[in-house]
Amino acid sequence: MATILPTRQATAEVAASAAGRDARQGEFCATPHGNANITGPERGVTAPSARPGTGHVLLRQHLAGYAFFLPFLVVFLVAIVAPLAYAVYLSLFQDRMIGGTVFVGLANYARAIGDAVFGTGLLRVALFLAVQVPIMLGLALFCALAIDSGRLRWPRLFRITIFMPYAVPAVVAALMWGYMYGDQFGLTGQIGRALGLDLPDLMSRSWMLAAIGNMVTWEFVGYNMILLYAALRAVPGELYEAAEVDGAGAVRIAWSIKLPALRPALLVATIFSIIGSFQLFNEPNILQKLAPAVVTTGYTPNMYAYNLAFNGQQINYSAAIAVVLGLVTVVVAYTVQLATARRERAL
Amino acid sequence: MTAATETPAATGRHTATRPARSRRRGARSPALTVAMLLMFGYTVLPLLWLLMNAGKSDGDLFSTFGLWFGDDWQLFTNIGATFRYGDGIFLRWFGNTVLYSVVGAGGAAVLATLGGYALAKYRFPGRRLLFALVIGAISIPGTALAVPTYLLFSRIGIVDSPWAVLIPSLVSPFGLYLMRVYAADAVPDSILESARIDGAGELRILRTIALRLLAPGFVTVLLFSLVATWNNYFLPLIVLNTPEWFPLTVGLAQWNAQANSGSAGLGEATYSIILTGSLLSIVPLIIAFLLLQRFWQSGLATGSVKQ
Numbered sequence: 001m002a003t004i005l006p007t008r009q010a011t012a013e014v015a016a017s018a019a020g021r022d023a024r025q026g027e028f029c030a031t032p033h034g035n036a037n038i039t040g041p042e043r044g045v046t047a048p049s050a051r052p053g054t055g056h057v058l059l060r061q062h063l064a065g066y067a068f069f070l071p072f073l074v075v076f077l078v079a080i081v082a083p084l085a086y087a088v089y090l091s092l093f094q095d096r097m098i099g100g101t102v103f104v105g106l107a108n109y110a111r112a113i114g115d116a117v118f119g120t121g122l123l124r125v126a127l128f129l130a131v132q133v134p135i136m137l138g139l140a141l142f143c144a145l146a147i148d149s150g151r152l153r154w155p156r157l158f159r160i161t162i163f164m165p166y167a168v169p170a171v172v173a174a175l176m177w178g179y180m181y182g183d184q185f186g187l188t189g190q191i192g193r194a195l196g197l198d199l200p201d202l203m204s205r206s207w208m209l210a211a212i213g214n215m216v217t218w219e220f221v222g223y224n225m226i227l228l229y230a231a232l233r234a235v236p237g238e239l240y241e242a243a244e245v246d247g248a249g250a251v252r253i254a255w256s257i258k259l260p261a262l263r264p265a266l267l268v269a270t271i272f273s274i275i276g277s278f279q280l281f282n283e284p285n286i287l288q289k290l291a292p293a294v295v296t297t298g299y300t301p302n303m304y305a306y307n308l309a310f311n312g313q314q315i316n317y318s319a320a321i322a323v324v325l326g327l328v329t330v331v332v333a334y335t336v337q338l339a340t341a342r343r344e345r346a347l
Numbered sequence: 348m349t350a351a352t353e354t355p356a357a358t359g360r361h362t363a364t365r366p367a368r369s370r371r372r373g374a375r376s377p378a379l380t381v382a383m384l385l386m387f388g389y390t391v392l393p394l395l396w397l398l399m400n401a402g403k404s405d406g407d408l409f410s411t412f413g414l415w416f417g418d419d420w421q422l423f424t425n426i427g428a429t430f431r432y433g434d435g436i437f438l439r440w441f442g443n444t445v446l447y448s449v450v451g452a453g454g455a456a457v458l459a460t461l462g463g464y465a466l467a468k469y470r471f472p473g474r475r476l477l478f479a480l481v482i483g484a485i486s487i488p489g490t491a492l493a494v495p496t497y498l499l500f501s502r503i504g505i506v507d508s509p510w511a512v513l514i515p516s517l518v519s520p521f522g523l524y525l526m527r528v529y530a531a532d533a534v535p536d537s538i539l540e541s542a543r544i545d546g547a548g549e550l551r552i553l554r555t556i557a558l559r560l561l562a563p564g565f566v567t568v569l570l571f572s573l574v575a576t577w578n579n580y581f582l583p584l585i586v587l588n589t590p591e592w593f594p595l596t597v598g599l600a601q602w603n604a605q606a607n608s609g610s611a612g613l614g615e616a617t618y619s620i621i622l623t624g625s626l627l628s629i630v631p632l633i634i635a636f637l638l639l640q641r642f643w644q645s646g647l648a649t650g651s652v653k654q
Contacts, residue, residue, distance in 0.1 A: 057543075064549035065469025069477065072462030072523060079515040080484050080492065087495035139386070146383050151376040158383050160640070162390050167632035169578035171596040172625045175603055176393045179400075180413070185618070187396060187413040194412075218393065221386075282580050286600055289607045302581075309494045310585070322494055326487055 084326075091320035101316075108320035117298035118321060122328065124209065125300055129277040132213035137269055139217070140224035141262070145254055147225070148232040159229070163222035170219060174286035177215045178203075182290060203291040212283045220276070224269045231265035232258060267340050271333050278329040281306070301325045401425060401626040405619050425623040432620050437627075439591060440598040444577060444628070446509065447594055451516025452572035459519050459572075460565050463526025464557055468534055478527065484520040497585045511586035512594070516576045522568040529564035530557075566642045570635070577632055595628040 094104045112118055143162055147155045165173065180187040181202040192199035202211040235257065243253050281302040288295040288303075297311065298304040301321065309318035396413050402425065407417030429437050466474050496515060500506045505514075534557050542552045558565075580596040587593055593601070602621045 061469055061549065062471040065465045065471035065474070068461045068465035068469070068553070069471075069474075072458040072518070073477070075458060075514065075518040076481065076484070076520070079496070079518045080487070080520070083492045083495035083499050084487065086499045087492070090495065090498065143383065143386060146379050149376075149379065151374055151379055152383060153375055153380045158387060160637070161387055164394070164633060164636070165390060167574060167636050168394075168629050169580065169596050171578075171580050171600050172629055173393070175599065175621065175625055176397050179618070179622075180393060180396055185400075185409045185413065190413055218389070222390070286603065289600075289604045305494055306581075306585070309497070315494075315498060318494055319498075322492075326492075330487065 087319045087323055090316050091323050093316050095314075095316060108317050109324065111317065112320050112324050118301060118304055118324075121298050121301040121304050122325075125277050125280050128209060128213060128280065129274060132216060133270065133273040133277060135213070136217045136221055137224055137266065137273065139221050140228055140269070141266070143221065143225040144228035144232060144262075145258060147229055148258070149250060149254075151250065159226070163226055165219050165221075166223045168219065170215075170282035171286055173215055173219050174283040177211070177218070178287050178290045181211055203287070203294060205294050208287070208291065208294050212280070212287065215283050216276070216280075220273070224273075227269050228262055228265050231262050235261045263340075263344070267337065270336060274333050274336065275329055278302075278325060278332070397622060397626050401619070401623045403619060405617050408618055408622075422623070425619050426627065429620050429623045429627065436590060436598065437624055440593050440595045441627075443509075443592060444594040444596075447512050447516060447579070447583075448573050448576040451513050451576040452569055454513075454517040455519040455522055455572040455576075456565055456569040458517060459522030459526045459568050460530075460558075460561055461553075462523045463528075463564075464530045464534070464553070464561060466523075466527045467530035468536070468539060468557075481520045481523050485524065493582050493585050496582070500586060506586050507588045507592065509592060512579070512583050512592075515582055516572075516579070519568065519572050519575075522572060525568055526561070526564055530561055533560045533564065563642065566639065570639055570642055573635065574632060595624070599624050599628065 091108050092103060092105060093101050094107065095101050143158070146152050147159050152158065179185065183189045183201065183203075188199050188202055191197075200207055202208075239257050240253060243257055248256065279302055280300045284295050284299045284303055285306075288297075288299070295303075297307040302325065305318045305321040305325065308314045308321060312318075392414075399414060399416060400408055402420050402422035403411065403417035404419060404421055407419065411417040465471075466478055492515075497506060497511075500511045500514075505511050538556060539552060542556060547555070578596065579594065580600065583594050583597050584600070587597065590598070590601070599621060602624065606618055606621060
């Protein structure tokens with residue numbers, strides 16, 4: 001069934017393909033913006049000498065291209081490339097009591113690899129990734145399919161409401177849920193007391209990661225739902241017609257047409273979620289104030305890097321941690337992408 | 348505007364591409380609706396809790412049930428107290444957030460639009476390499492860059508100033524990627540060629556033709572950059588020390604830290620002020636999303652923003 005869909009590479013062009021299909025649908029809309037006076041296709045044919053591709057005309061176009069790209073490039077170099085290069089540079093030095101800053105090669109990296117706090121933090125976010133991301137994307141997938149099914153009452157209301165938490169800052173989300181979890185004026189405590197139940201303390205050591213997972217799920221289910229829903233909307237209607245003529249039911253259509261069509265969007269959502277999980281910082285950092293004994297300074301790798309640099313004055317080691325964290329993220333994201341691409345080819 | 352965009356015709360459901368869908372719409376599934384109502388409840392629960400508790404006094408906060416009104420509804424008293432607290436620092440934070448978001452997101456959208464248009468429509472040497480570089484940057488965890496950014500900015504002396512927040516906000520690799528995809532389809536090559544034959548310069552083509560065609564993509568990138576900068580916490584937390592420059596997120600986190608520091612009675616922020624401040628900080632973005640629905644509803648995944 002999947003073979004009748006337009007085949008696309010699932011690598012870097014993942015979202016581009018989804019975009020391309022949507023864009024084509026609306027192409028007729030792109031032109032009626034008052035350009036009719038200059039849009040004569042016959043004129044391009046009658047004056048071939050002035051077409052791009054000749055001499056100084058081409059050079060002028062190249063220069064314009066560079067000029068338009070330049071502002072982005074400048075900020076890109078200042079805000080991304082330079083800090084990255086500086087982090088790598090810093091990570092090769094150590095600040096010593098005696099002798100000041102000295103070049104130590106990869107010593108900071110060797111230390112990072114053997115660092116139990118860093119290792120535990122990485123394992124923690126890996127566990128988070130393995131549990132929270134499938135739950136979140138599963139819910140998002142269910143919501144997107146439900147809204148797209150045409151069998152749901154008030155689809156628009158659900159679409160808007162479930163997306164809303166995306167507009168709530170992670171800080172505010174963490175404060176709300178953190179207070180709700182708490183025992184002072186928290187909702188769990190109130191419900192537990194009202195029902196006479198001994199509900200678990202969500203801010204305790206054994207529940208904290210799940211509590212953070214719930215916050216992140218709440219924040220991003222709607223975002224991923226819209227991402228997947230937009231991809232569903234791009235499925236050509238003829239596919240559904242053909243499936244209905246063949247006698248396929250709603251579940252069968254969802255399984256055989258919609259899920260394959262959602263693969264690229266699901267991959268994009270997965271990659272973003274992987275990056276987000278490894279970066280986990282805002283929620284645990286806020287919760288640290290509410291449960292300092294549970295959320296330690298090295299709870300996530302990012303919190304560790306932050307606390308090393310700003311509370312421990314270990315700037316060089318912190319830079320090495322940041323670089324290793326970035327590398328791990330890129331490797332995992334890239335592996336997932338490659339694995340998906342290979343599976344697509346095998347089909 | 349909102350009403351018009353939400354009619355079925357405008358969302359494309361009833362256009363020629365999907366006749367089968369509209370016919371199937373009749374058979375509703377109660378089970379599906381119930382399941383989605385559960386999701387709806389989950390989504391609304393913390394927001395309802397926040398709304399209820401932002402209207403309570405500190406006493407009611409502890410003595411009344413979280414999902415219902417307290418004994419007094421004093422939201423407006425709390426709002427007043429929030430704005431008065433600490434010599435009106437909340438308003439300052441609000442202004443800072445607006446400044447960072449509008450300048451940062453606006454700039455990011457402009458740069459991404461220009462850059463994406465250049466990459467999609469000009470075949471200058473090196474463009475593939477530049478694009479690959481930017482795509483690579485998408486997968487670099489932004490927060491992994493934050494500590495080095497702080498160190499670099501402190502070298503050149505712009506730490507603890509608005510520039511330290513604004514400059515990193517101006518670059519959006521994902522925005523550039525979206526705009527390149529979008530520009531490739533939204534601006535037909537034939538129009539550009541005709542305009543050149545008519546003697547229009549590249550800048551004039553950009554101004555009079557391309558920008559108009561790119562506008563929907565621009566708004567989408569703007570909206571999502573706006574969320575990113577409005578909600579930004581890690582970077583400002585690192586690069587700013589002076590409370591006068593804090594955005595709302597860092598300010599609220601600081602109030603929370605004060606309230607939980609245990610030094611009760613020393614003029615620290617109270618929970619009701621934090622809750623009211625939290626509520627106030629999410630209202631503008633929610634309004635923006637409700638007003639600009641047609642852009643995010645179809646435009647999130649990619650450049651698919653055309654209606």
